[in-house]
Amino acid sequence: MADEHFAEEEMTVELELEDGEKVSCAVITILTVAKKDYIVLLPLDEKGENQDGEVWFYGYKEDESDPNAEPALIYIEDDDEYEAVSDAFDEYLDNQEFDELVEEESE
Secondary structure, eight states, X not given: OHHHHHHHSOOEEEEEOTTSOEEEEEEEEEEEETTEEEXXXXXXXXXXXXXSOOOEEEEEEOOTTOTTSOOEEEXXXXXXHHHHHXXXXXXXXXXXXXXXHHXXXXX
């Protein structure tokens, strides 16, 4: 029973912004674009909610030599790279909506 509850919990990460502010973010998904991994984060307020629907994209890299190490999040500076990740996320959302429609129809 406990495992079922754990699977439903959102994974979150805490980011420290340039100004030192810490923001808790829900992990939406990890995408692979052009053989690189990216993480999609949903910033949350103090109540654990998101007010504007804005998501943040970061490069994502796990330490191959230490599976227990925290993954590195890399700021995306290149506009074309950012646009490619944004497009991949839009496609991910389209697929999620399609999956939900198919599940509803089969019930």
